[in-house]
Amino acid sequence: MINSSLKQLAAALAAKKVSAVELATLFLDRIEKFNPALNAFITTDHGKTLAQARMADETLGKVGAGDAAISPLCGIPLAHKDIFCTKGWRTTCGSKMLANFVSPYDAHVVEQLASAGMVTLGKLNMDEFAMGSSNETSYFGPVKNPWDVSCVPGGSSGGSAAAIAARLTPAATGTDTGGSIRQPAALCGLTGLKPTYGAVSRYGMIAFASSLDQGGPMAKSAEDCALLLNAMAGFDPRDSTSLERPREDYSRDLAKPLAGLKIGLPKEFFGDGMDADVRTAVDAALAEYRKLGAVTVEVSLPNSGLSVPAYYVIAPAEASSNLSRFDGVRYGYRAPEYADLAEMYSRSRAQGFGAEVKRRILIGTYVLSHGYYDAYYLQAQKIRRLIAADFVAAFRQCDVIMGPTSPSVAFAFGAKSADPVQMYLADIYTISTNLAGLPGMSLPCGFGNNAMPVGLQIIGNWFGEAKMLNVAHQYQQATDWHAQMPAIAPAAPAK
Amino acid sequence: MPLNLEDVARIALLSRIELSAAERETTRDQLNGILGFIEQLQAVDTTGIEPMAHAVDVVQRLRPDVVTEADRRADFQAVAPETEAGLYLVPQVLE
Numbered sequence: 001m002i003n004s005s006l007k008q009l010a011a012a013l014a015a016k017k018v019s020a021v022e023l024a025t026l027f028l029d030r031i032e033k034f035n036p037a038l039n040a041f042i043t044t045d046h047g048k049t050l051a052q053a054r055m056a057d058e059t060l061g062k063v064g065a066g067d068a069a070i071s072p073l074c075g076i077p078l079a080h081k082d083i084f085c086t087k088g089w090r091t092t093c094g095s096k097m098l099a100n101f102v103s104p105y106d107a108h109v110v111e112q113l114a115s116a117g118m119v120t121l122g123k124l125n126m127d128e129f130a131m132g133s134s135n136e137t138s139y140f141g142p143v144k145n146p147w148d149v150s151c152v153p154g155g156s157s158g159g160s161a162a163a164i165a166a167r168l169t170p171a172a173t174g175t176d177t178g179g180s181i182r183q184p185a186a187l188c189g190l191t192g193l194k195p196t197y198g199a200v201s202r203y204g205m206i207a208f209a210s211s212l213d214q215g216g217p218m219a220k221s222a223e224d225c226a227l228l229l230n231a232m233a234g235f236d237p238r239d240s241t242s243l244e245r246p247r248e249d250y251s252r253d254l255a256k257p258l259a260g261l262k263i264g265l266p267k268e269f270f271g272d273g274m275d276a277d278v279r280t281a282v283d284a285a286l287a288e289y290r291k292l293g294a295v296t297v298e299v300s301l302p303n304s305g306l307s308v309p310a311y312y313v314i315a316p317a318e319a320s321s322n323l324s325r326f327d328g329v330r331y332g333y334r335a336p337e338y339a340d341l342a343e344m345y346s347r348s349r350a351q352g353f354g355a356e357v358k359r360r361i362l363i364g365t366y367v368l369s370h371g372y373y374d375a376y377y378l379q380a381q382k383i384r385r386l387i388a389a390d391f392v393a394a395f396r397q398c399d400v401i402m403g404p405t406s407p408s409v410a411f412a413f414g415a416k417s418a419d420p421v422q423m424y425l426a427d428i429y430t431i432s433t434n435l436a437g438l439p440g441m442s443l444p445c446g447f448g449n450n451a452m453p454v455g456l457q458i459i460g461n462w463f464g465e466a467k468m469l470n471v472a473h474q475y476q477q478a479t480d481w482h483a484q485m486p487a488i489a490p491a492a493p494a495k
Numbered sequence: 496m497p498l499n500l501e502d503v504a505r506i507a508l509l510s511r512i513e514l515s516a517a518e519r520e521t522t523r524d525q526l527n528g529i530l531g532f533i534e535q536l537q538a539v540d541t542t543g544i545e546p547m548a549h550a551v552d553v554v555q556r557l558r559p560d561v562v563t564e565a566d567r568r569a570d571f572q573a574v575a576p577e578t579e580a581g582l583y584l585v586p587q588v589l590e
Contacts, residue, residue, distance in 0.1 A: 211548065309535055362526060
């Protein structure tokens with residue numbers, strides 16, 4: 001059951017081979033047993049989970065499972081990245097600032113998945129305010145990679161990735177501002193998808209960099225991601241950047257053969273930056289695609305080398321503005337001692353935010369400040385347009401773009417945490433997609449050094465999610481990298 | 496030009512983040528490291544390029560000017576550090 005696809009779980013529920021309560025209990029038991037060693041979950045609440053599961057069982061019993069009127073996701077458990085507000089549950093965003101924040105409302109994504117009948121197993125650990133690529137910035141401690149607990153799971157959706165890899169949940173939500181779904185999916189051997197900007201509502205998703213943030217699904221396969229995205233995407237008037245487009249079935253093209261597919265390989269992604277073990281796995285995946293009938297063409301994204309520095313102007317600038325709401329007045333942490341209002345603000349923020357979040361607020365404040373705005377912020381926005389234009393040109397020559405998701409497999413704890421710039425470069429292949437607003441995904445394509453998973457990145461054209469999922473699914477029909485699971489052990493009992 | 500300790504103090508003030516003297520020194524070094532990295536943007540010729548503020552080219556939607564939300568003051572204030580009589584309490588601002 002723990003290795004089943006969402007479709008198989010739905011079939012088991014429909015055939016009454018298992019109930020939603022039994023499924024939820026199975027995963028809650030696994031969380032209890034394995035989470036202490038992994039630290040993937042920040043919050044669980046068995047009472048709430050089982051109440052949701054009973055409701056799902058009621059729906060399944062009443063309408064008759066398999067009925068077209070109910071979602072194929074009804075009764076299937078999932079867990080939410082702790083950046084999504086969940087009514088009545090603690091929503092911490094991985095920060096001391098929100099360590100005791102119980103959300104008074106649900107995010108749009110949470111509402112949508114709940115109305116489909118999915119059962120929430122809990123809230124997942126993450127880098128503080130989604131700022132990090134290793135899950136080492138969480139106030140609640142780092143998440144361990146289930147493939148090797150001495151390695152990072154990636155970030156910022158590291159809890160989501162570790163929980164799925166260890167089969168503590170069949171699926172999870174994530175968010176991706178510069179690679180935060182794709183990079184941890186790669187490092188933990190999963191499939192994760194960042195949709196086109198505006199496809200998934202940001203309502204109730206705690207804001208980091210609003211012009212880049214996008215929620216998306218993480219699961220074991222492309223087919224699972226398609227089903228989840230069907231429920232997550234859709235217009236929401238409460239997010240001013242939510243796109244008014246007709247609903248689509250993201251699984252509609254899964255079965256299409258790939259003969260004639262044109263895969264663009266950006267020469268800038270295949271240079272010196274990538275480790276040899278990653279290159280070997282990515283090259284083997286491309287060979288498999290050629291066997292499936294695809295052709296590869298070289299394309300160029302000449303400005304992609306500027307994506308990381310441009311991102312580290314734009315994202316901190318937006319973060320400094322978004323995070324100004326945390327002032328110790330309406331919600332969140334307030335310092336215990338202060339002389340006046342100004343000190344209450346500056347001390348609450350100094351004590352409530354961790355080091356990386358403070359660094360980004362300071363950088364963002366600086367690049368937006370008088371005298372520096374044009375040189376940094378405006379210049380970065382102009383370069384952002386150059387980066388987006390590169391993709392427009394490349395997509396004239398191909399249907400999808402492929403390359404590595406991450407330049408290396410999962411690295412050891414502490415390997416990059418002393419030097420912020422080294423950590424930022426972990427997202428060198430993923431950031432340009434966010435700047436352009438394109439959809440991207442990562443899927444497992446083999447193992448590299450120390451038998452750690454390698455991710456293949458697929459970048460789609462704007463609104464090309466169904467095509468990307470088709471391309472990923474066909475590969476997963478021909479290979480079984482996505483079905484591999486780490487051997488995990490419960491934490492040793494405390495002496 | 497790299498940031499000095501006074502620059503860091505000014506940015507921290509604008510950011511409303513208290514920094515101790517020792518923190519100011521490490522922060523200066525780290526911020527200078529990051530600024531050194533983003534400095535490469537300056538070398539790019541962007542004459543005539545329109546800045547891109549958003550990923551998708553859409554205009555802001557308008558909606559009718561009517562109340563759409565219920566009054567949930569009690570729910571929202573339940574998560575505040577300090578409230579009284581439906582108001583948020585902060586240290587005295589006016590003498």
